[in-house]
Amino acid sequence: MIRLTLRHGRRLALCALLTTLSLPAIAQQAILEGERFHPQEGQHGMAATSHYLASKIARDVMQDGGNAVDAAVTAGFALAVTQPRSGNIGGGGFMLISDEESGDVIAIDYREKAPAAAYETMFQNDQGEAVSELSRYTHNASGVPGTVAGLALALDKYGTLSLAEALAPAIRLAEEGFEIPPRFANGLRDARERLSQWDASRAVFYKEDGSLYTAGETFRQPDLAATLKRIAAHGPREFYEGKTAELIAQEMAKHDGLMTAEDLAAYQPTLRDPVHGTYRGYDVYAMSPPSSGGAHIVQMLNILEGYDIGEMGFNSARTIHVMSEAMKRAYADRAEYLGDTDFVDVPLEGITSKAYADELREQIDMGRATPSDAIAAGDPLPYESNETTHFSIADDNGLAVSNTYTINFSYGSGIVVDGAGFLLNNEMDDFSAKPGTPNAYGLIGGDANKIEPNKRMLSSMTPTIVKKDGKNFLITGSPGGSRIITTTLQVVMNVIDHDMNVQSAVSVPRIHHQWLPDEIRIEEGISPDTIGLLEAMGHTVSQQDAMGAAQSVLIEDGHYYGGADPRRSTSSALGL
Template sequence: MSSRVRPIVRRWLSISLSTLYLGAAPLALADSAILEGERFHPQVGEHGMVATSHYLASQIAHDVLAKGGNAVDAAVTAGFALAVTQPRSGNIGGGGFMLISDEQRDEVIAIDYREKAPAAAYATMFQNDQGEAVPQLSRFTHNASGVPGTVAGLALALDKYGTLSLAEALAPAITLAEEGFSVPPRFAEGLEQAQDRLKQWDSTRKVFYKPDGSNYRAGERFRQPDLAATLKRIAAKGPREFYEGETARLISAEMQRHGGLMTAQDLADYQPRIRQPVHGNYRGYDVYAMSPPSSGGAHIVQMLNILEGYDIHAMGFNSARTIHLMAEAMQRAYADRAKYLGDPDFVDVPLAGLTSPAYAAKLRAEIPLDHATPSTEIAAGKPLPYESNETTHFSIADDNGLAVSNTYTINFSYGSGIVVDGAGFLLNNEMDDFSAKPGAPNAYGLIGGEANKVEPRKRMLSSMTPTIVKKDGKNFLITGSPGGSRIITTTLQVVMNVIDHGMNIQSAVSAPRIHHQWLPDEIRIEDGISPDTQALLEAMGHTLSQQAAMGAAQSILIEPDGTFTGGADPRRSTSSAMGL
């Protein structure tokens, strides 16, 4: 038990937590908050900060901090609450990554709770007889699901750094699932938009739609009794219940009924991993981000190393020259991603080379200042030496030197769309993040190679990039984002907006974003990039594609005087930052 335990925490949780946000008045206030423009001004606090993609999870995490819990207590409690309130992305049927920075111990660790392929998986399982990739197989079937890691990963974080028991951290989620919550507009709209896919499965239809098949509307109460029962079993028996108890039996039975490869043994064998995060330095700031099997950390550091050679501040925020150089750095990083990145337990990832300033200098020398480099002229480099879309991110920091950056997912919005019958949660479709066939793009257009081919018990490559930036040993910026292939570049731009352009955290999160991933050869842009800038970029030879908003970077900035500021990303209507 950590020395940071404060006895008041358990007493308060047992008495008050289940009633704090479920009554009519608190819910009405929470629901109305999403309409207030002031919510997207920086939130300020002196003793802690939370930023999540759902106001109920933010309120829950805030209250854990306010009553004496630490940042990890709040993060794990929020993670389980999001599994109830935001089932399109929050989950216990998926997996993810968590970074924890502890100033007192002077360490940053990475918890890898990414899903794993079943033992019976094989390289060509998502190809037809002609050897062509069949996307439907890796996205909307029972074999689309990897072995879930969320329960094991969150429990590991709590055991190593928290002060609450797992049962206490699960209490708010259990209450929200059992007693229900008021449906926000985004929740209702999402289920309506996905109904053709979700209603194909009886187990999914009976959880997310009314008995007559109609949709829930904003303001109605939504209850999940099967999920509440699952969470209660985990609270009573511990995290292994999910992998070896009744929940595991329900998952195995679901697989057997539909020809899925995942077995009871696959579940029993699952374990999360503690890894060293990727570490780099950018203009005097220490940057820590997730290591493989996430590609995010390697390429965040790689791109920052390239861009550090330019005076980005003098060039200006989202000027044509700044965007050009960012796009050129992005292209080269994503070309390397396609060739080199995979599960480090299965392939040698040239991490030291990819994150080397010398390698960045070589790539920088190849970048023309006045015209675009066609993607056909860019291939993976030689970063020697070798060494071993629908997602949600939240950031939490306390006044005792703990900071948490967590990104987890079930991949697509609502994952595979398949609810485990009787258990009440959606299965992921993360198997689509493998290379179904080397050279074939996945759902996000990302090209994969041999390093990320399907193999038994292997973790699939990810773009999730939980990131913590430190200055002089102190936590400074906690950030990350959902967004599929755009996660890495979204996180990159939040870091640059703060360090290069001196933005406050809300401006850094809200500012218009761009994205280039090598293939397709285009810069994707959000609304807000000026027409003049677009014309200059096109004159340089860039192809621009204006598309929907990218990411939802819930972020925290800790000022040198100890003041916490939080930025809730307006790209998700339920986002919320709360300070003490």
């Protein structure tokens, strides 16, 4: 059993950690040789994003006197240019803002909404079966986008820059172009067949003769630059009521899409109360419904608080066992209860209560796995209510931002709005196309998440801020579809339970269980002996691809530490 005490450790500590945990060579190289992957200390702030250009832009904003919200919004728009597979203005997401001065933690919900003409069975065939192609790769797969309105709301309420100032770097990157990194080129190569089905998508992402862009070439997006310029000149409502809205409506009408100009004009982001819980003396704030993330990260932490996780050891068989048992029970509740609280009652107070966690913990046998078919949603009364981008930013004025946004799949629906230069999301797949039928991530949904007009679809996005004694401590979150919640959970546990520095916390191997299918998914690097012990307990263990990309910031004793996740080769953490 190994207890990791690496919070302030640097290269030697990381070398020891990597040797012990047998991380894949590519991750070791990224952590040890890539300067941008080292925990970096700053005197004035830290920005950790999934693209080095966005991290540099965010850092420069704070260096020039802007606050963390200014930096976050500017980075968000920059990522829409440099990372079109996941950064976006055609999607939506959630932002958490923590203000130490006021003590407030604000949740901004800019999740997409179903069009007014949407209906419950729209993705079913005549036999009543869910047809995944309809909810993923058609114009009706797109919900009404929220990113532009959400980022503008954050800037207006909590920033100091004008929207035009925040958009300027993104406009420059779109107009003048940027050097293509290998991950960008490889992504377009892999998505070539899907993107090339649409004339506008093919025109944006491939050369005139249809050939591929290669790493090192300059990539320009003139249509996207023009769209961003219009928004800068006329404000966020231009996207929803101006020429951009007209282009979206025309795109929809041309392909029998349900989204209309009226849907766009009616869209508004909303402010919500974040989910709040405690874990070993820390305050944990995370996104509330229509995200399921906050409710279930608090639920799982409540269950796990009853075990001495640090003494049990990082990724030991006993630790993974209790984590997976907690995960199963949380995801069973997710399938039953979670949805948009503007439409359904979610038993949020019950799900996040310590008493309910005590009941669930009593069900866990330390020597034996509970089969998923023996687990059903609990009774958490009373009632109230895979390609994504996360970034974390903090400044020295007590502001911290955790933001996760998405267009769902890599490149969303694959459909670029003709003349506007951006991809449409396929978030409608996050609804329950048919209750009880798994979505693209294998998640089961119920009536609480059925399709209804103007409803926000359920999400797993989990922007999270952990505070200690009223001060911002850990800002984290991740992409990863159904694995977002468990990835974020493990970063929090790695820092609090295993005393890791933030770079180690985001780099080490992860595990995941989502109730159905009944298996523990693991990354490379879990000991074969540990796997054997888990299988002896009755667990099915499946090693699969890497999970998530948890860009994170840790603040301790006035120092800012950035953790850039090596699972994305362009990740970067930069301090002032």
